[in-house]
Amino acid sequence: MVIENRASMQKSRAAFLEQIDNQTKKIYVCGGTGCVAGGSMEIYERLKQLIEEKGVKCQVKLEKEEQGDHVGLKKSGCHGFCEMGPLLRIEPAKLLYLKVSIDDCEEIVEKSILGDEVIERLIYSRDDITYSVQEEIPFYKNQTRIVLEDCGQIDAESIEEYIAYGGYSSLEKCLFDITPDDIVKTISDSNLRGRGGGGFPAGRKWSQVKAQKDPEKYVVCNGDEGDPGAFMDRSIMEGDPHKMLEGMMIAGYASGAKEGYIYVRAEYPLAVQRLENAIADCHRYGLLGKNILGTDFEFDIYIVKGAGAFVCGEGSALTTSIEGDRGMPRVKPPRTVEHGLFGKPTLLNNVETFANVPIIIEKGADWYKTIGPVKSPGTKAFALTGNIVNTGLIEVPMGTTLRHIIFDVGGGVRGGKKFKAVQIGGPSGACLTEEHLDLPLDFDSLKKAGAMIGSGGLVVMDEDTCMVEVARFFMNFTQNESCGKCVPCREGTRRMLEILEKIVDGRGEMSDLDMLEELADTITSTALCGLGKTAANPVVSTLKYFRDEYEEHIRDKRCRTKTCQALKQIYIEKYHCKGCSLCSKVCPVGAISGKIKEAFEIDQSKCIKCGACLSSCKFKAIKEA
């Protein structure tokens, strides 16, 4: 099975492609976490059973050649349109069926797999236009999918399909056509910047590791996608694991490392499983191990599962965690490129960065720079979530505006509500408002606006979201996840959280706002690691753009979105109250009193705002303000 040299690699590629071409229909059942939760694997099994019952052969693996008419049934990676899952794509018609249920399977097999009919009710429609072809749907049409190109259009569990569609040809090119110096130069010339958050030029990192004299070096892939609201890397690991592995192998070859480690969050069991499969497949074909494709190149990749610590997304904490210790950051320098994993020079990039590598090697640095701004070129995957119509995974060129992402790709705010803010960059990021809608999203523009791309989570918030509560939420997260090593982060985030809790609880004072700013300033300038330095960002940005909301909470004891429980006022509308006394019976603290058949009243000093009376009233006489 081992592919021994370049010629046999190319022969295998042609053979696999021929097999795919021989499939009369190709059916891709989405196997991303989202659709699996919606039951897509049951749909997969049911389709297989139904197709075979009809006497049609169903090819699920390319290893075994099929003769005669047969269809290909595949588990694809995440299509990105998670809101509409479970998803099903049928080629060659490029049909995309949405919200498929197990009961639809029979009709799908009958009409669209054995026949060529389109089932209207399963296709996407918006504003009275129906879209049967996946690529025509505005959600997809408005994207530029390069890194995610294969996600959803390739069998995520098949190395053969990856190879057939040109996979590992970039590795081939590196091993046979160009030198490690050329590789590093190409990556440098492409201006590829790390997709993990900071946007550090990848080429500089690569050449620094390459220049290290130590013969023992490591390649590490950061798959510890800890930002709440981000799942780009998970989707790549699940949907197209080989692209990332190929990127790591190229990095190994270019830098002179023999081993690679992938650090994956334990919360991503499916990603771990797909990566394990993919690595085993690489061993089977001799793409990992000794003498890869008959050359002297030797490389192996190991998976390390995280154990739930956000701080392990930080470089030095991550390498310490791989070593099996408490994942805490250390003072730099020395930097990871000199002193990383096991104290050796280490090339550390994140999943999406590695997934960009084979594409750049294949198409060249000049081509890459034509996408997005020259100084931060390429595309960026974003996880679009929150109060938005089309939640899901998207990819757009760097420099795309928020307006395009939220309204054209995302379809606008849910339920016709008004857009209020978008949180970008997770707990290290910031909230951007309406005035930023035309801001181009790239590393430099965002930095100027006091925000950062982070790993790429975009959480859209509508007018019903309380920004003070959002700030408290993030501070609670950071405080929880603070590793405790340095005082500014350990103590500072706790104090900030206490103040925010006080404010949402209606006990805030105006001087608290100054204290928040002072603490934020101290933490930002003195914390040890990048995560600490950015911990105050959500508070700083909400204070900057939504100061009036903070002031309302403090001065007027009012939360305009009615989110903050303690600031709620529950009262009885006199004219609607029939005096039935039901509310006074359900009130757990005896705050409601009155005479039967006359309007009742709530004693605000006793009311604990539990809301029990609200649901008890049959005349809708009890209101919240």
Add this chain to the structure above:
Amino acid sequence: MDNQELYQKIDEIIRAHDDDKPIVAILQDIQEEYRYLPREAFDYLSKKLGVSLAKIYSIATFYENFSLSPKGKYVIKICDGTACHVRKSIPILEALRKELGLSSEKSTTDDLMYTVETVSCLGACGLAPVLTVNDKVHPAMTPEKAIELLSELK
């Protein structure tokens, strides 16, 4: 718990790691077996690996995923990542806690049937709000649906 059985299991786990002694991975495997890290495992591991008890304890308490107390048969994790949070995941948590008589201090029922806890982002944001029961993801939850789910588990 029968300590002998525990020790045997730990021996097996250490062997499976080729005597590399990656403490985090070993603890993960022990937890997978017992759903928590039994007190007795620490002393034994310390002796077996030649690593101080303090060190192992410090690692076990550092990572969120490790639990030093037994968990219920059904571990329910309510996602409180940003996306789930803005789509109102907390009322779900509160409803479940109320139904099972749990709180932020007490996360497991006395009969060891249910554990209710939060988790920061499962990466299934498209389906928010979500919860998992023993790692199976349940999408688009509401407090009512969550209570219904409980009765299905019984």
